[in-house]
Amino acid sequence: MKVSPIERGANYLVLVGFALVVLGPIGVIVTMAFGPKDASAAREGGAFHPENFPEAWEIGRFGQYMLTSVVVATIVVVVSVLASILAGYALGTMRFRGATLVFYIFLLGIMVPTEAFIVPLYFDLRVLGLTNTVWGVALPQIAMSIAFGTYWMRTYFRTSSLALIEAARLDGASSMRILWQVLVPIGRPAILTLVLLVFMWTWNEFLIPLVMSPNGAVRTAPLGLAFFQGQYTQGTALLAAGAVMVALPVVLLYVFLQRHFIKGMIEGAVRE
Amino acid sequence: MSDGTTTVGRSATRRPARSGWVAWAYLAPALLIYGAFLLFPLGRAAQYSLFEWDGLGESTFVGLDNYVEILYDERLREAFWHALVLVFFYAVLPLAIGLVLAALLTRSQVRGLGFFRSVIFLPQVIAMVVVAVTWRQIYAPDGPLNGFLRLIGLDSLTRPWLGDYTFTLPAVGLIGTWVCTGLVTVLLMAGMSRVPRELYEAARLDGSGPVREFFAITLPTVRGEITVALTLTIVAALKTFDLVYVTTSGGPGTSTTVPSYEIYRRAFQLGDVGVATAVGIVLTIIVFAINGVVNMIGDRK
Numbered sequence: 001m002k003v004s005p006i007e008r009g010a011n012y013l014v015l016v017g018f019a020l021v022v023l024g025p026i027g028v029i030v031t032m033a034f035g036p037k038d039a040s041a042a043r044e045g046g047a048f049h050p051e052n053f054p055e056a057w058e059i060g061r062f063g064q065y066m067l068t069s070v071v072v073a074t075i076v077v078v079v080s081v082l083a084s085i086l087a088g089y090a091l092g093t094m095r096f097r098g099a100t101l102v103f104y105i106f107l108l109g110i111m112v113p114t115e116a117f118i119v120p121l122y123f124d125l126r127v128l129g130l131t132n133t134v135w136g137v138a139l140p141q142i143a144m145s146i147a148f149g150t151y152w153m154r155t156y157f158r159t160s161s162l163a164l165i166e167a168a169r170l171d172g173a174s175s176m177r178i179l180w181q182v183l184v185p186i187g188r189p190a191i192l193t194l195v196l197l198v199f200m201w202t203w204n205e206f207l208i209p210l211v212m213s214p215n216g217a218v219r220t221a222p223l224g225l226a227f228f229q230g231q232y233t234q235g236t237a238l239l240a241a242g243a244v245m246v247a248l249p250v251v252l253l254y255v256f257l258q259r260h261f262i263k264g265m266i267e268g269a270v271r272e
Numbered sequence: 273m274s275d276g277t278t279t280v281g282r283s284a285t286r287r288p289a290r291s292g293w294v295a296w297a298y299l300a301p302a303l304l305i306y307g308a309f310l311l312f313p314l315g316r317a318a319q320y321s322l323f324e325w326d327g328l329g330e331s332t333f334v335g336l337d338n339y340v341e342i343l344y345d346e347r348l349r350e351a352f353w354h355a356l357v358l359v360f361f362y363a364v365l366p367l368a369i370g371l372v373l374a375a376l377l378t379r380s381q382v383r384g385l386g387f388f389r390s391v392i393f394l395p396q397v398i399a400m401v402v403v404a405v406t407w408r409q410i411y412a413p414d415g416p417l418n419g420f421l422r423l424i425g426l427d428s429l430t431r432p433w434l435g436d437y438t439f440t441l442p443a444v445g446l447i448g449t450w451v452c453t454g455l456v457t458v459l460l461m462a463g464m465s466r467v468p469r470e471l472y473e474a475a476r477l478d479g480s481g482p483v484r485e486f487f488a489i490t491l492p493t494v495r496g497e498i499t500v501a502l503t504l505t506i507v508a509a510l511k512t513f514d515l516v517y518v519t520t521s522g523g524p525g526t527s528t529t530v531p532s533y534e535i536y537r538r539a540f541q542l543g544d545v546g547v548a549t550a551v552g553i554v555l556t557i558i559v560f561a562i563n564g565v566v567n568m569i570g571d572r573k
């Protein structure tokens with residue numbers, strides 16, 4: 001298709017304009033993070049202040065919060081992906097009474113807003129002594145990720161090769177063996193995408209750790225940042241450095257695996 | 273069950289039949305966790321919403337009083353109204369921008385599309401708290417936005433963007449636009465790239481311009497993508513919590529409070545658990561209704 005040079009030029013203009021609109025705010029926060037901490041630091045000169053990062057890490061206790069985030073995210077990713085693979089396998093390849101109903105029940109969980117069940121869950125977990133523990137923060141997120149993960153894995157298993165399953169069965173492989181030695185290896189892209197999405201949602205989650213750990217014992221990185229903002233209002237440089245550190249793990253993953261991310265977000269575009 | 277694969281039924285040939293208990297064994301871990309930590313508390317929410325309870329002492333059964341209160345409480349009515357305004361900024365505006373942008377990009381051969389796609393999608397993966405902290409700095413009284421306005425001589429427009437009764441809600445909404453536009457655009461681009469090139473060439477030969485082309489060919493093909501985009505962004509708008517919590521805490525006054533913020537405030541700060549859960553149930557019903565309506569319109573041929 002022929003496109004006139006003027007039209008193409010206009011397209012580039014729009015492209016660059018929008019890229020700037022998106023990157024502008026990100027540039028602002030990164031610039032601030034490397035900027036002078038206060039007026040006296042600005043007077044001393046030097047435009048580049050990487051020492052803001054270790055200082056924010058120390059004052060904002062981001063080391064501790066990042067570690068909590070890593071622990072919570074690991075638990076949520078491992079448990080929810082394993083449970084989703086098993087459940088998706090059952091829903092995607094087996095016929096049994098109630099399969100459709102179970103599928104719709106999981107679908108419901110993708111749409112229910114966290115706000116709807118977090119309040120009673122907090123009071124019930126408080127009775128069980130699970131609030132202010134890693135499990136109190138992780139379990140609700142595992143439940144939410146399982147709803148989406150089961151849906152995701154079911155879609156994958158439904159489209160995976162039936163001939164392959166049949167052949168393995170004729171060879172006398174058990175259903176467990178078929179799952180782990182045939183379907184999971186060839187389904188690595190689908191599983192990797194699920195791991196990425198669940199990791200991102202868990203790392204970025206705010207409401208669940210806020211509610212489930214009111215005393216701050218299990219404070220994740222985004223919460224640490226929000227509270228840092230509340231307490232540390234004088235210098236914006238340290239706050240900006242903290243913001244960059246909290247965003248960095250997911251952004252780095254995104255930069256390296258953006259194809260998987262975009263594909264995953266679009267194909268699984270049901271949660272959020 | 274001597275020979276499972278010959279079971280009568282259309283899907284029997286597609287999916288081999290299995291005995292039931294094996295399937296349930298595979299489902300058990302997922303169902304147990306999901307049931308205990310999402311379904312059960314959802315049921316409990318419906319139950320809690322019928323009681324008056326401060327989170328500590330005795331609870332009293334009040335029937336539907338908490339729901340009636342939602343109707344009469346001005347602050348709550350306002351919160352739901354704000355959520356609607358946010359729908360405009362999270363869903364309607366990104367859809368309008370995304371349609372134009374995606375149409376421009378798919379019908380021309382420009383270099384660097386892949387790079388551009390990755391860039392506009394970036395806000396989607398950044399934690400909302402980080403986005404909120406960033407924009408708080410941008411909107412600050414002596415922040416970059418006001419600095420820019422002064423620079424180009426528009427001093428009269430400068431204001432504390434997050435401290436102004438009229439402008440704070442749109443200012444918060446525009447952050448949502450910034451986050452959602454990339455997702456919507458990339459979704460639409462995926463849909464538009466499905467349109468066969470010959471169709472556009474035929475349209476060109478018939479002498480139709482870009483605008484006619486857009487309404488006659490492009491728009492009808494991406495109906496499905498529009499449905500998905502609207503569902504996602506509307507739900508995101510209705511559930512806004514971290515953005516409001518970090519940027520404004522619902523203020524100034526009550527000018528940016530939203531339902532999810534009210535749920536948090538009432539349940540954990542005011543000790544009004546009954547009303548908080550009732551708001552949660554209402555919010556869920558609204559989310560389901562909007563999903564239903566958008567998909568119904570989207571499916572109509």
